[in-house]
Amino acid sequence: MKKIAKILALVLVLAMSMSFFAGCSKDEKAEEKTLKMATNAAFPPYEYKEGEKIVGIDAEIAEAIAKELGMKLEIVDMEFDSIITAVDKGEVDFGMAGMTVTDERKEQVDFSDSYATGVQSIIVKEGSDIKTVDDLEGKKIGVQLGTTGDIYATDDYGAENVTQYGKGADAVIALKGGDVDAVIIDNEPAKAFVEENEGLAILDTEYAVEDYAIAIKKGNTKLLDDVNAALSKLTEDGTIDKIIAKYIKAE
Numbered sequence: 484m485k486k487i488a489k490i491l492a493l494v495l496v497l498a499m500s501m502s503f504f505a506g507c508s509k510d511e512k513a514e515e516k517t518l519k520m521a522t523n524a525a526f527p528p529y530e531y532k533e534g535e536k537i538v539g540i541d542a543e544i545a546e547a548i549a550k551e552l553g554m555k556l557e558i559v560d561m562e563f564d565s566i567i568t569a570v571d572k573g574e575v576d577f578g579m580a581g582m583t584v585t586d587e588r589k590e591q592v593d594f595s596d597s598y599a600t601g602v603q604s605i606i607v608k609e610g611s612d613i614k615t616v617d618d619l620e621g622k623k624i625g626v627q628l629g630t631t632g633d634i635y636a637t638d639d640y641g642a643e644n645v646t647q648y649g650k651g652a653d654a655v656i657a658l659k660g661g662d663v664d665a666v667i668i669d670n671e672p673a674k675a676f677v678e679e680n681e682g683l684a685i686l687d688t689e690y691a692v693e694d695y696a697i698a699i700k701k702g703n704t705k706l707l708d709d710v711n712a713a714l715s716k717l718t719e720d721g722t723i724d725k726i727i728a729k730y731i732k733a734e
């Protein structure tokens with residue numbers, strides 16, 4: 484190659500790589516805002532850790548929503564009990580944690596349209612004399628702190644009969660160890676915990692049926708509208724069903 488051709492080629496490569504990097508920072512990095520989500524990554528299959536990564540139905544739906552909004556998703560792991568406060572204080576943009584819509588929570592945050600149904604289930608030891616919800620009377624019940632299972636059990640059976648654990652998995656360990664007679668928790672985590680632990684069973688009777696939705700700061704109607712629009716698109720194009728099917732195998 485002649486010297487002049489070599490120089491030309493070099494100039495061309497330099498120019499191309501410069502415009503490539505300039506393009507990247509302008510179109511992707513600078514304009515891509517971060518959407519911060521609070522969750523409690525101890526709630527399989529909705530959110531749990533695979534190594535350091537938080538995966539699950541909520542994590543993937545949130546990822547798809549962020550993509551729709553042209554934003555980058557960041558997930559912040561915290562106690563379930565802290566999520567509503569974090570949303571209310573604006574420390575995060577939204578909370579997504581298999582969270583049930585309740586009237587009390589609606590006083591603190593707004594909820595998106597519902598994207599899934601949850602059922603409060605009862606886990607017992609195999610062969611337990613607890614066969615139905617009515618048998619829970621006077622029994623020791625384990626729950627996850629601040630969840631609807633906690634709230635209902637405390638209302639129905641009295642705080643003195645309810646032990647609150649930071650994680651559902653810890654309530655299940657207490658059940659195995661005989662510290663509690665039953666655990667009330669959402670059906671999908673219940674299935675995951677029973678699968679991981681021998682000698683446990685889920686009662687056929689359902690304790691409560693509920694709607695899961697995304698918690699957004701009160702008054703942030705822009706984000707609420709955007710999230711609902713994204714949810715409806717992702718429902719229509721089958722993305723949400725696909726994500727759910729990936730984590731929940733049909734029976």
Ligand code: GLN
Nearest residue numbers: 526580581582583630631
């Ligand atoms: N669905 C229950 C609630 O909203 C439990 C959620 C959870 O533990 N992540 O209270």
